[in-house]
Amino acid sequence: MRTTTQDLISVSEAQRRGLSQLINRAAEGKTTVVLKNSEPAAVIVGMDTADRLDRIDELADDLRLLAATIVRLATDDGRRYSLDEVEAELERS
CATH class of the missing domain: 1.20.5 (Single alpha-helices involved in coiled-coils or other helix-helix interfaces)
Known part of the structure; x- marks a missing residue:
């Protein structure tokens, strides 16, 4: 699982994009790291x-x-x- 800066988003950006878009990215095999106060807080990955x-x-x-x-x-x-x-x-x- 390689993560780049393009895979990092803030909690507010995750809310703006919406859960549906984040799930679609995960289903495509893309990993999203959600940052809270500039620190990794959660990772959204596919099944x-x-x-x-x-x-x-x-x-x-x-x-x-x-x-x-x-x-x-x-x-x-x-x-x-x-x-x-x-x-x-x-x-x-």
Whole structure:
């Protein structure tokens, strides 16, 4: 998602253009960044971009789980503890 200065508009300019025009731009694959007090406040994107961002979030979650699994496998000594052993250890603490 490449954003240029042409894609930046103020809140008042967004209101002047109207929601319909902003949605049409998004449907054409164009991104609009809405500025509030000269700072980015919102981004209007098309569904393809929103779906892609959702998929990236899902993949990032999968990578975190995979990394945790790899660490667990690398550090697992094979020892398993019964519930009785865990209870006994907690009672000693």
